[in-house]
Each structure stands twice: as structure tokens, then as C-alpha cells.
Amino acid sequence: MKRIAEDRILIVTAIIGILVFTWIYPKLYVSPHINLNMSREQVYTRADSVLLSLGYDFKNIQSIVMLENNKEQYIYLQKRFNKKHADAIVEADSIPVFWWSCEYLFDKAQVDSTNIVIRSSSERNREDRNEGKIKVLLDLNGRVKYLNLRDCEKFYFENEKYKDINSRAEEIAKQVLEEDFQNWYFYQKNRYNRAGREEINFLWKRNKTVAGEEADLTIAFSEQRVVLVEKKFLIDSKYLNKLHASTNLDILSLLISILAVILFIIRLRLDLLDLKIGIVPAIIVVLLWGIKFFTDIYYETFKLFSVISILGFFITSLFIGGGVWLLFSVGESLTREVWQEKLLSIDYLRTRIFTRDVSSSIVKGISLGFILVAIISSLQYFIVMSGYSAIGFLPNLVVMFSHKIPWLYGISIMYQLFIYISMMFFFAVPFIKRYFRWPVLGYLILVVSVIFANKGVPSLDSVIINSILNLIVFVIFFIFMLRYDILTVFIGGAVMPVIFYAYAAIVSNSAYLQVNGIIMLSLPALLLLTALVFKRNKVDSAELKDFVPPYLHRIYERERQKRELEIARNVQLQFLPQKEPQINNVEISSFCLPAMETGGDYYDFLKLGSDKLGVAIGDVSGKGISASFYMTLTKGFLLSHAKISSSPKEVLTRMNELFYENVPRGVFISMIYGIFDFSKSTLTIARAGHNPMIIFKKQKGFTEELKSQGIGLGLEKGRIFSETIEDIVIPLSQGDICFFYTDGLNESENIKGEEFGEQRIHDIISNNIDKTADDILNIIKNDIDDFTSGREQHDDMTAVIVKIVQE
Structure with missing residues (x-):
């Protein structure tokens, strides 16, 4: 009865957390304010139209559309004004914080006289000198932000030679600035020698600042051909914190990895490892990593699969998957030695026995995920609205928004939390409990180390505040580890980033993203429903024989002998x-x-x-x-x-x-x-x-x-x-x-x-x-x-x- 009552309290707390998080999200995070009215196809069409208006034909060239962002710009706007004002600027797109990038990839040496690109079937390195790339950057309303056409002479089809490029430059400026042109004035004209060719630059400046920022527009010509259009806003550097929170686990990961390898060798020689337990987690992490890896490769090279990408994936998967397998093998051995009760739910899952205890761990884990996002968002809301710090973006948010299957990319981010939980709570904590004479000292050392750990959530523009928040997250995970079991912590760690990414999609103004957000959120919901159904199972863990890994059988046999x-x-x-x-x-x-x-x-x-x-x-x-x-x-x-x-x-x-x-x-x-x-x-x-x-x-x-x-x-x-x-x-x-x-x-x-x-x-x-x-x-x-x-x-x-x- 006590356990049932505790589960109910956690569920109620999680429901309250959902409500709090739902109320805070649109006020705190930027995704509801991003104008995504333009579809991917409209961005393609608009980019092609801009290039045609400048005398370039890229219709037959492979291209890809992706959303990009400027975190520094967003932080500046918050510090210069406040969070609400910054979001209003983002929503109006008066200063591009987010923009569309339409990138064209072509081979310089294989453009024929008809301007049709013939793609080579051989794999190309990105550094290949014959490979050309241009980007057309459009703000969220479709206005040109940047394009560089210096290497695109063979795509230029306009035969008419303008006698007066001054009037041509002004005409282009009017096209770029549209109705805002009246607020700009011509500043200067310069001549430069670039790669043996004369280049003429025309510079316009805005009469008044926009949100405290000066604005420039540069239009460059080479032999009467437009080669550059760049519109930029100049941030006042005094508003930028140069000590942006560096949130990575590189050093800690390296130390833990070395320690895990040493313990793996020692325990393998002593036959104290169950080498099978890490196989399934390693496969799951490699699959999640593969989704992210090939997505990133695709947006870099326009190719989903190539010899280089497959080889890169294979090598990185060996390290990531092998590391997870090793961590699980050693972690399970350590945990079973000092905290066997923390493995009960995992043991029953391994024996395909879905008991009430397993269901309870899943329910607690999902509750932990919602409680964490509520606590994190509440603390960040108080800090940001009080003006103590500015908030950044959800990591990889623009990649997910640009992905053809956003929900798939959103859940792939779980691999980072999976590795974090494996390192911290399936290895480091049991290791400290096993080998430290005073475990409290070891836990303190671990706490100091993880304050710089990335939890896959939006970070603030303050190292100290981020460290405190990271510490709070670690402590909550640790409390749930002590109170419940490792399965609860794993479920909570997996659910937390999914909730952030799902809500980011749901509150956007894109119907397609909203559907994908609902799909993402349905995954923990489906898991919760399954757990609640099996929670009615009358079989209890106490009534079942304890699971004993094969290596323990061997240990028992050796002890018997x-x-x-x-x-x-x-x-x-x-x-x-x-x-x-x-x-x-x-x-x-x-x-x-x-x-x-x-x-x-x-x-x-x-x-x-x-x-x-x-x-x-x-x-x-x-x-x-x-x-x-x-x-x-x-x-x-x-x-x-x-x-x-x-x-x-x-x-x-x-x-x-x-x-x-x-x-x-x-x-x-x-x-x-x-x-x-x-x-x-x-x-x-x-x-x-x-x-x-x-x-x-x-x-x-x-x-x-x-x-x-x-x-x-x-x-x-x-x-x-x-x-x-x-x-x-x-x-x-x-x-x-x-x-x-x-x-x-x-x-x-x-x-x-x-x-x-x-x-x-x-x-x-x-x-x-x-x-x-x-x-x-x-x-x-x-x-x-x-x-x-x-x-x-x-x-x-x-x-x-x-x-x-x-x-």
C-alpha cells in the first residue's frame, strides 16, 4: 500500500509538472515565436527566383534547405531589452535571429555550355577544389540576407551589359530592402582587386538603428556581374558575455572511459562480467546516433550515404557503441556487487517478466522526466524573467525543424542522455560506493565534475547559473537512484529531452512540426500506458526467483569448488x-x-x-x-x-x-x-x-x-x-x-x-x-x-x- 501511495504521489506531481511546463514553455523558450509560415518548397522557389533576378540559373542544381540561427543575436536582444521584447523581434523578423539557408552544390569543372550540371558518381571530399557551394540566406519572410556568387560565373546567363552599374546596384538594393529602402542611405563605393579581378562594392547604411543595432547592406559587382549581396546587423559587443557556458563532458568522459577500460580488463580476467547485458543498449544507442550522424552528414554533403560517411559512421559507432557496451558490462558488475536491488527491474526485463515492479519503475521514470522539465523550466523562467541571465536555444533545434522526419531526429537526441546516465549512475556512482572508503567524498568529486555536463536542454548565458542547474539535475537523478532503481533513472533521462523537443514542435506555427511533436510525445505516453496495463499484473517480484547472470553462476560454482x-x-x-x-x-x-x-x-x-x-x-x-x-x-x-x-x-x-x-x-x-x-x-x-x-x-x-x-x-x-x-x-x-x-x-x-x-x-x-x-x-x-x-x-x-x- 505504501508503494502504491508513493506512485500516486509521483504521478500527481508529474501531472502538476506537465501543467507548469505547458504554461511556462511559450513564455520562456523561443520556438513558439519562430515564423515558419514559409514551407520548404516555398524557400526553394524564392531562392531560385532571387538568383534568376540577378541573372543566374540554378534550377537544375541540387540544393537543400535548412533553418539556421544566431544565438549571440538572440542573447544580445534579451540583454539589451528583455526576454519578451526579444521574442517580439524574433516573431516580427525585424532582425534575423533565424533564417532559411538554401544551399546549392555543384562541380566547377563539370558545368557544360548549357549550364546543366553533370554529377560525377565518384565520392567527393568536401575539400575538393572542383566542388562549389553557394548559400542563399533568406530571412523568415523570404528577404535576401546573404549570397555569394563569386565562383558562379558559368551559371550567369544575362547577356545584357549594364552601362551604369550604379543604377543596377540601387535596383538590387530596392529589391532586397523592399519597403524599408526609404530608411537607408548610400554610404560609399569602393574598388578592390580580388583574385586578379576588379570588384566594385556598394555600401548602404540604415538611417536609424534597429533594436540598437546598426545595419549594413553590401552589393558587389565583378565585370558588371553581381557577385555578393550581404545584409548584416552589427551587435554591440559590450552586451555579449564572452564566457558562454561551455557545457561538455569531454574531459569527464575521457577519465571515466579510461577507468572503465581498466576495470573491464581486471574484471574480465576475474570472470566478473556479464558481456551480454550491454549488447541491446549499445545497439539502441548506435541506432539513435546513426539517425543524428547521417542527418548531419546529409546537410553537410547533400548525400545520405557515401563511402566516407559509412566509414565514419562505422568508426564512431565502434567507439560509441563499444563504450556503452563496456560501461554496461562493468557497471552491471559493480552495481550487482554493491547495490543488487537497484538492478531488479532490469533483471526481470531481461528474463521477459513484466512485473508490477517493472511497471512501477517505468511510471516513476516517466514521472521523473516530467518533474525534471518542470523544475528546469521553472528555475530558468525565474532567472531569465528576473534579468539574471539570457537563455539560448535547444541544442540542434534548427536541425530538427529542418529534418524531413522531425520526430525521428528529436528522439535520436536521447543517445546523449543515455550515455550520460550510463557514465554517471551505472558506472561512476557504483564505482565510488565500491572503491571509496568514504563514498560521500567521492560523490562530492563527481558532483563538481558534472556541473559542466550537458543535459540536452536549453542553456543559459552564465557558466555559474548553468553549473547550479546542472548540479540540481544531477542531485534529482541521484535521489531517484537511491530511492528507486537504475531503470527509473534511465527512463527519466530518456523522457526528459523528448519532452523538450516535442513541446518545441507542438508550440511552433508549423502544422507539420506540430504533428511530429505529438508523435514524439506519444512515445512516453504509449510507454506509460503499457506500464499501467501491466501494473495490474498480479505477479510480484517478491514471488519470483531472483535473476542470476551467467557470470554469477560461474562465481557461485567457483566458490562452491x-x-x-x-x-x-x-x-x-x-x-x-x-x-x-x-x-x-x-x-x-x-x-x-x-x-x-x-x-x-x-x-x-x-x-x-x-x-x-x-x-x-x-x-x-x-x-x-x-x-x-x-x-x-x-x-x-x-x-x-x-x-x-x-x-x-x-x-x-x-x-x-x-x-x-x-x-x-x-x-x-x-x-x-x-x-x-x-x-x-x-x-x-x-x-x-x-x-x-x-x-x-x-x-x-x-x-x-x-x-x-x-x-x-x-x-x-x-x-x-x-x-x-x-x-x-x-x-x-x-x-x-x-x-x-x-x-x-x-x-x-x-x-x-x-x-x-x-x-x-x-x-x-x-x-x-x-x-x-x-x-x-x-x-x-x-x-x-x-x-x-x-x-x-x-x-x-x-x-x-x-x-x-x-x-
């Missing part, structure tokens, strides 16, 4: 001797170093009376719990049979029968079992497929290996085992050394892949016969450590040394 190995290691260590037996005139030393992946190394000492000691060492095949289990089983078999027989062969034979009956095929254990009889100074030993024992006989003065016959326990039922294995009796004397070990010692590898080998063990024992058993084992361990140079140990290392000190 890790716990299993820890259990195995503990079992192994618990069943090994805790200390060596104390026997007169005998030194005994041992160690067992379990590897990272626990094996089944086993050794044991068995007291078989006052003068006898059994020593066993073995290696169970396999790793982990199973190896530890079989080691435990082996210990039990040995203890149950060791005191029944004094023959190692018989003990191992009986153990083999039990082992074969109780373990799966393929599991075996290699083992050496020896019985020291100190009263007789003998060692009776049998070997079941294990590493040979190394013995140093002092009387001989060298080491040797006892390679008695035998196969591993569990490889065969019994007959072959009993026929193969044998007892060997070895006399012992003072100074003799018996060394038992597993293959983890001799198979230890260095960084070159070389094994430590048995020979090094022989040499160590031979060179240290006067040292104690403990010292000899320590030397062996240290030499192995030096040999492997800290390389990770992959197998257990176990050794037992028995040295006869005195017979």
Missing part, C-alpha cells in the same frame, strides 16, 4: 600425523604441503610394538573432496590390517582387494609401505606403483632407488596385484637415510617448464648427510621454492625422512 577444496584440505590435514613419533637413535621428519587444488597425498606412522614402526606414503588419484574421501578410506584400510600382518606385501594386497571393491573403476592409489624393525636394524618394504624410495647407505657412500615391483591399489582385483608386488628387506646401519616422497616434489616446475627432478633430490641428500633429518627436509623445500621462483603449486608435496643416528 573453493569451499569443497577447503573441506578436502582440512580433511586431509586432520588425517595426517600431527607430530612425528619419538624413537631412540632415530630422527624422523616429515611435511605435507597441500596444493591450491587439493590432491590426495597421504602419509602415516604406525606404532607396531616397542621396536617396530610402520611408515606409509601414498597418492590418491583425483582432486578435491573425492580424493580426500579415498585418502580417508585408505587410512582406515591400513589401520585395520597393519597390526594383523608384519608383511607390507600382505597388508597392501588385502588393502587392494578392499579398495577395488569399494571405489569406482579408474580411481587408484600409489603407495609405499615399510616396516622398520629397530631391534633387527632392518626395513621391510613393498611398493604399489609409487615413486621409489631413495636410500643413502653410509657404507656405500651414495644414494640409490629401491625399485621393487608392484602396481597401484585399485587397478586390478587381486591376482595380478599379489603376483606382482614383493617385499624387500634392507639392512640398516648408523648414518643410513631413507627418503619417502610423492611426485609433487620431483615434478615441481619452474617458469621454463623444467621439472625439479629426482637427481636434485639425490644430490641434496648426498651433500647433507651430516645434517639432521629436519635440516635435510628444509633444504629440499627451500631448493624447490628457489627453483620454482614462487610459481603456483599445482600438486601436493609430501615427504618423510628417517635417519638412523645410532644402531
Whole structure:
């Protein structure tokens, strides 16, 4: 109930925000005051007519119409007068703040005698010297603002030579200025040499300023051909703030990108990333970016697709799409680690489960979008109307107004907010929470960084005020992130610019733009309707199993295996001797170093009376719990049979029968079992497929290996085992050394892949016969450590040394 009540409060707040925004918009923003009565076709016709009147024929030349603007002019008018007066000037078009640009593109080298342009099929670079461009700039009422025809001699068709270009200049001035000509006076006539040709310039000035601005009209002739018409208004520079708000994320984006790449590499190596989560967002952003990219290319080159544009799109898409994919991959991993509950709605969407919680996140996100535009517009309205700052234009507004499908271009702007949200709230905020000891400090650093971030809304002509507004927007996003989830923030960030652009079109005086604005606004409306329909779904997130990304399954599996190995290691260590037996005139030393992946190394000492000691060492095949289990089983078999027989062969034979009956095929254990009889100074030993024992006989003065016959326990039922294995009796004397070990010692590898080998063990024992058993084992361990140079140990290392000190 509490959640439902909270949703209702947000919806009501959003509705109030819509009403506030609707009331403020026409008073604050410029789009309702732009005179768009001329259609695109009328602009084409008017531009062609102007050129024909000057003696030029461009009817067969490819052209494109686009709306352009002068932000500085608009800011000046607000500062010189006020916002209302500035909008009145825009609406009357007495000073061109907005104008139509009709641009013609032609190849200078391919204009034939009939003035028909033959377009080459090859791709042309804009800097190609054979490519010509002219612009005819018309104010919103169709009056000439600017045109330059210096490179268009071959389009000139008028054969009549004017004897008096002075009267011709005045005639053109009257055509350009129309009824306002009476307010102008001829100022001067100048001659210039331009590119080897004489050019005559006629200059008119206006008697009175217009909105405090002086106005000039220049008409230039070259060989009696009109080559330039330029009407301009001169802004008083003292009214312009040269520190216009620079709102870009370039530096912050670069830092975050570098950090994201580093974390991506680290987490990829640790297998902590879900590489699939970023694919869909990356595709969406690339599609939105593609709409904007090819639109901009089209208005620059007149071509929608070309080799250069496709290559440029491919390269930029790799960076933009790849960046979003990387941010999502790393951000999801970080967020799931520190804030898993913020991903619930996204998780359910990924599993195609549309729960009430998902619906609630969408409703909250749309509400956030309307709340944001209401707060931003209200604050800007107060600031502008109070005279603290002037307001600029919505970014790319004229491009959208010039687009053939305005609603499509309008929604493409969402890609900027999508990247912003990904950087700030799907990466930076979780990163700070994860890695900063004092997260508040990290958030403050982030806040200072984002005050210069562009949110895709009209900006004011003040760095400080823009920074404060950007900070407010960030804080609102952050509060919604803390209170709700990341899906809410993403939806809010996507809806906010759509609302601004949709309203800009709806309040314009163009019916076509109004329809496109309604289409834009219908997108969040449709999303809201869908969310409200699914909100009636009785399935709740709490009733569903949590979504677990594949990499978490792998983490859980590794953790399970890790716990299993820890259990195995503990079992192994618990069943090994805790200390060596104390026997007169005998030194005994041992160690067992379990590897990272626990094996089944086993050794044991068995007291078989006052003068006898059994020593066993073995290696169970396999790793982990199973190896530890079989080691435990082996210990039990040995203890149950060791005191029944004094023959190692018989003990191992009986153990083999039990082992074969109780373990799966393929599991075996290699083992050496020896019985020291100190009263007789003998060692009776049998070997079941294990590493040979190394013995140093002092009387001989060298080491040797006892390679008695035998196969591993569990490889065969019994007959072959009993026929193969044998007892060997070895006399012992003072100074003799018996060394038992597993293959983890001799198979230890260095960084070159070389094994430590048995020979090094022989040499160590031979060179240290006067040292104690403990010292000899320590030397062996240290030499192995030096040999492997800290390389990770992959197998257990176990050794037992028995040295006869005195017979």
C-alpha cells in the first residue's frame, strides 16, 4: 500500500509538472515565436527566383534547405531589452535571429555550355577544389540576407551589359530592402582587386538603428556581374558575455572511459562480467546516433550515404557503441556487487517478466522526466524573467525543424542522455560506493565534475547559473537512484529531452512540426500506458526467483569448488600425523604441503610394538573432496590390517582387494609401505606403483632407488596385484637415510617448464648427510621454492625422512 501511495504521489506531481511546463514553455523558450509560415518548397522557389533576378540559373542544381540561427543575436536582444521584447523581434523578423539557408552544390569543372550540371558518381571530399557551394540566406519572410556568387560565373546567363552599374546596384538594393529602402542611405563605393579581378562594392547604411543595432547592406559587382549581396546587423559587443557556458563532458568522459577500460580488463580476467547485458543498449544507442550522424552528414554533403560517411559512421559507432557496451558490462558488475536491488527491474526485463515492479519503475521514470522539465523550466523562467541571465536555444533545434522526419531526429537526441546516465549512475556512482572508503567524498568529486555536463536542454548565458542547474539535475537523478532503481533513472533521462523537443514542435506555427511533436510525445505516453496495463499484473517480484547472470553462476560454482577444496584440505590435514613419533637413535621428519587444488597425498606412522614402526606414503588419484574421501578410506584400510600382518606385501594386497571393491573403476592409489624393525636394524618394504624410495647407505657412500615391483591399489582385483608386488628387506646401519616422497616434489616446475627432478633430490641428500633429518627436509623445500621462483603449486608435496643416528 505504501508503494502504491508513493506512485500516486509521483504521478500527481508529474501531472502538476506537465501543467507548469505547458504554461511556462511559450513564455520562456523561443520556438513558439519562430515564423515558419514559409514551407520548404516555398524557400526553394524564392531562392531560385532571387538568383534568376540577378541573372543566374540554378534550377537544375541540387540544393537543400535548412533553418539556421544566431544565438549571440538572440542573447544580445534579451540583454539589451528583455526576454519578451526579444521574442517580439524574433516573431516580427525585424532582425534575423533565424533564417532559411538554401544551399546549392555543384562541380566547377563539370558545368557544360548549357549550364546543366553533370554529377560525377565518384565520392567527393568536401575539400575538393572542383566542388562549389553557394548559400542563399533568406530571412523568415523570404528577404535576401546573404549570397555569394563569386565562383558562379558559368551559371550567369544575362547577356545584357549594364552601362551604369550604379543604377543596377540601387535596383538590387530596392529589391532586397523592399519597403524599408526609404530608411537607408548610400554610404560609399569602393574598388578592390580580388583574385586578379576588379570588384566594385556598394555600401548602404540604415538611417536609424534597429533594436540598437546598426545595419549594413553590401552589393558587389565583378565585370558588371553581381557577385555578393550581404545584409548584416552589427551587435554591440559590450552586451555579449564572452564566457558562454561551455557545457561538455569531454574531459569527464575521457577519465571515466579510461577507468572503465581498466576495470573491464581486471574484471574480465576475474570472470566478473556479464558481456551480454550491454549488447541491446549499445545497439539502441548506435541506432539513435546513426539517425543524428547521417542527418548531419546529409546537410553537410547533400548525400545520405557515401563511402566516407559509412566509414565514419562505422568508426564512431565502434567507439560509441563499444563504450556503452563496456560501461554496461562493468557497471552491471559493480552495481550487482554493491547495490543488487537497484538492478531488479532490469533483471526481470531481461528474463521477459513484466512485473508490477517493472511497471512501477517505468511510471516513476516517466514521472521523473516530467518533474525534471518542470523544475528546469521553472528555475530558468525565474532567472531569465528576473534579468539574471539570457537563455539560448535547444541544442540542434534548427536541425530538427529542418529534418524531413522531425520526430525521428528529436528522439535520436536521447543517445546523449543515455550515455550520460550510463557514465554517471551505472558506472561512476557504483564505482565510488565500491572503491571509496568514504563514498560521500567521492560523490562530492563527481558532483563538481558534472556541473559542466550537458543535459540536452536549453542553456543559459552564465557558466555559474548553468553549473547550479546542472548540479540540481544531477542531485534529482541521484535521489531517484537511491530511492528507486537504475531503470527509473534511465527512463527519466530518456523522457526528459523528448519532452523538450516535442513541446518545441507542438508550440511552433508549423502544422507539420506540430504533428511530429505529438508523435514524439506519444512515445512516453504509449510507454506509460503499457506500464499501467501491466501494473495490474498480479505477479510480484517478491514471488519470483531472483535473476542470476551467467557470470554469477560461474562465481557461485567457483566458490562452491573453493569451499569443497577447503573441506578436502582440512580433511586431509586432520588425517595426517600431527607430530612425528619419538624413537631412540632415530630422527624422523616429515611435511605435507597441500596444493591450491587439493590432491590426495597421504602419509602415516604406525606404532607396531616397542621396536617396530610402520611408515606409509601414498597418492590418491583425483582432486578435491573425492580424493580426500579415498585418502580417508585408505587410512582406515591400513589401520585395520597393519597390526594383523608384519608383511607390507600382505597388508597392501588385502588393502587392494578392499579398495577395488569399494571405489569406482579408474580411481587408484600409489603407495609405499615399510616396516622398520629397530631391534633387527632392518626395513621391510613393498611398493604399489609409487615413486621409489631413495636410500643413502653410509657404507656405500651414495644414494640409490629401491625399485621393487608392484602396481597401484585399485587397478586390478587381486591376482595380478599379489603376483606382482614383493617385499624387500634392507639392512640398516648408523648414518643410513631413507627418503619417502610423492611426485609433487620431483615434478615441481619452474617458469621454463623444467621439472625439479629426482637427481636434485639425490644430490641434496648426498651433500647433507651430516645434517639432521629436519635440516635435510628444509633444504629440499627451500631448493624447490628457489627453483620454482614462487610459481603456483599445482600438486601436493609430501615427504618423510628417517635417519638412523645410532644402531
